[in-house]
Amino acid sequence: QDEPNLSSDSDKKVILLPCKNPPSRERVNLWLEAKKQYECLQKCR
């Protein structure tokens, strides 16, 4: 029986992606709203 070809196994093409997700649009919207409010408060002072 043929032995498994380890070199071709390690040369196998793979596609990787980060396990973590980027911030959601909703989360970014909340941050943007808070930023606007903060900037507004700074101007009003």
Added chain:
Amino acid sequence: MTTLTRQDLNFGQVVADILCEFLEVAIHLILYVREVYPSGIFQKRKKYNVPVQMSCHPELNQYIQDTLHCVKPLIEKNDAEKVVVVIMDKEHHPVERFVFEISQPPLLSISSDTLLSHVEQLLRAFILKISVCDAVLNNNPPGCSFTVLVHTRDAATRNMEKVQVIKDFPWIVADEQEVHMQEPRLIPLKTMTSDIVKMQLYVEERAQKT
């Protein structure tokens, strides 16, 4: 004038630094142009002597930086065949893929002056193409998100293990849902050939986005 050779210890690093800096700008610009995030988080900056839009959202910026930190060791060793920015719909199915196909030609020597000025000029053209690509793409459905895929070889993944731990930013093998796209339309955007890197950028767009 400094002359670098492929054998120089830091040659791969120089190429990886240049490409990762470019990919960072490109990812920000893609997210802006394709309206993945609200335009309010983007600010106009100047990169490669042209105006670009860069996010000022700390978490998003950190995410993009961590992603590229992990990709960098692969580029350094010429092991990143493709870096792909994928825009996904609400169901996490890809609607658009911005594919950066990278290869580093064999090289004997090059002057660092030639390298910097010429490559910067070529990368500028990519940035300009990305900034107008919405003219040739259909609108994306609301609620899209994004991810970055890297095409490499199994053996090469060892090179990015250390940085994944340091950054606490683990990577996994993509499954079929994240990779497969039905009947993609291919839109070539730009190709460059320089002494240090060959790169082509094209977009794969899903025929039916909604």
